[in-house]
Amino acid sequence: MMLLFLLLFAFLALAVVRQVERLDTEPEPQVGHCPGCGNNVEVDWMICPRCKELLQNVCPGCGRSLPVYHRFCSDCGTPRAKDFGGGQHDQKS
Template sequence: MMLLFLLLFASLALAVVRQVERLDAVPEPPGGCCPGCGNAVEADWMICPRCKELLQNVCPGCGRSLPVFHRFCADCGSPRAKDYGGGEHDQKS
């Protein structure tokens, strides 16, 4: 009986931890929207013309354009540099 209780408690604790990790993640903004102000932006823009939010930077691994809300480069898999762009996006880590 005690083993069943511990197993149930462990699975509940795991579910809570997963939910908390999901809340800590920075959500990717909808396609074509600025993460700073939410207005429509073009895919190749580097900075939002309305709020001056940095939209893209250069990947430290392959040199390709990398949106600031991506944690890893979609082309080479390199992690985003800690010191670039996004302002509020990097402060949660």
């Protein structure tokens, strides 16, 4: 019985250690492409450091910040304004 308890305790301790190790690692930044120059840019950047293109807009549906290379708002699903940010990436209707 004691051996079973020790095995269970070891298993739980290992699970806790693995969870703590996951929390210690920094997540990779989400990356997109600048509509102006094609440079890799992070999702939360406001301006491209290479060409100074504006990278954020306000979602017309919910008012949250929306990267210009996203076609739809990730919060509410509203399509971005067609006249903003990299029109060459918009689909033709």
